[in-house]
Amino acid sequence: MSAISLQLFMHPRNYVRLLCYVKKYHSFVPNIFYYATTIDPLDVFTQDFQRNKSKIVNVFDVNNLRIRKFMESESNRYDVSMMNEEDLNKILEELQVKSKDKVVKQIVTDCINYSKFINENTVKRLLRHYSNHGKTDMVAVLQKYCAKVDPNFYKRNGEFQHYSAKAQCMRGNSEKGLEILKQSYRTHENLRTFYRIIFKELIQDSVLNRSEASLVIFKKYVLEFSETWEEHYPLICFWYICWSSSWFSDQMLGNELLESSEVLQDIVRDRAVVFSITILRDYNDDAVVRLLQVLLKYNMMAEYTKVLQVLFNFKLKNRDIRGCTEIIKNCEALGVTLPSDQQGRYIKMLITGQQTDSKPTASKNTSSFKLKF
Known part of the structure; x- marks a missing residue:
């Protein structure tokens, strides 16, 4: 009994196991009051015990324990310090496909702590995925990783602010996202091609998803880009999509752009x-x-x-x-x-x-x- 008590104390989850399975399999154990009224209670108890022996043993079978929550919390922990770059890329790709965002975030954070490198293509793939889904927190942790572990890669890509801008817009924060994009456009002249592509994608998404509030904000920024930097193509894209739309409100917005x-x-x-x-x-x-x-x-x-x-x-x-x-x-x-x-x-x-x-x-x-x- 002392050994059993020690095991329970060392592993608190065993309390949960014991309570769940005693409750589930208590019917397999013969009723003690039945043996008190029988002629030979010892023989009857022995016979019943042998008959239900396999079922009683299964109560304490570790393989049958339904503690998925505890097991998952343990299996979700990866030892990043022992992984090479290939393993990291493979695991991150699998977790991203399975939408295990919390695990991805933990692995990236561990990579920061252990100064472990992730392949540049994998980082960009993750940034594209999370920015398209409006997950600003995941974009932020990937930016933090690049800033600390691979600063040259981080600076060479304009601190990945274009992904942050897109994530904000996809999340519904068009004003904040376009302001980030505008500041990046002003700062990083060599990356303006990327910013134009992001701008075009955001315009298409905004018009197709029928976000009236966002359309007004986009109108303000396409005109500002055109007037400030003589960057007219976002303006043309925005007008073209509004003009060709079947929605009357889009068509009116296109006419307003022409007048402006x-x-x-x-x-x-x-x-x-x-x-x-x-x-x-x-x-x-x-x-x-x-x-x-x-x-x-x-x-x-x-x-x-x-x-x-x-x-x-x-x-x-x-x-x-x-x-x-x-x-x-x-x-x-x-x-x-x-x-x-x-x-x-x-x-x-x-x-x-x-x-x-x-x-x-x-x-x-x-x-x-x-x-x-």
Whole structure:
């Protein structure tokens, strides 16, 4: 008994084991009051004990103990001091896939304490993953690791502030995230390509996820980037996504951007035909109609005529007689003349109901617009 008491004292979890399994298997032990009334209680007790012996032994079988919580807490502890770089990379990758964030955080913290190196590609992969999921605490611990264990890698990548900015935005803190991005853009000129990519991804995510509050904040920052550093591409990306959106609020925001920026007006004028051809590949002719209205509003008649020809070709190709007729009426009202070949194809379609194999003329000398930096 003293030995058993000592084991219980040394391992408090044994109390939990004993209570759980005595409660579960108490029915296997014969009732003592039954033996008090039998003729030969010793023989009966012996027989019952032999019959239930295997079940009683299983009560104290370590392999059957349901203490998963205790076992997991022990197995989650990794001895980083004994691991090489390959082992660390493998374990961190497996834990990240399993979403074991607390364990990853503990391992990274131990790497700081033991000055253990993690492969640079693994660090970047973890930063991308956690920033995309808005886990700012995990990004922060990885930044701390790089700052202390691999400071050259840390400085060379701009202290990984672009990942911190993205994590904040993905978490819903757009103002804080974009402010971090702006400060990084100002400080690290050699890394501005990375910051543009992050900015573009954040714009797309904000518009597609319908965050009205974030859209207002993004409008402020794209205009600031354009005015302060003459960095116009975030402004173009933001306007393009709003213009091509099917949501009325996005379209109105795109119109507000045009009114706020003369630079954007000039870019839209120069790239109107390219925008139209690109968006028509997605059969979004409503966006082209809205662009025609914008060109009329700012009295860009030469660009209006070119875009109208692109739209007319699109209607001809899809045998949309009604759409072609509306464009013809519009041309007559505005005094705009379509090329003779387009008019001939339209007349032929009216007569025969067939469309020629001619490709849109406006697309021959025009390259596609792509949202790339």
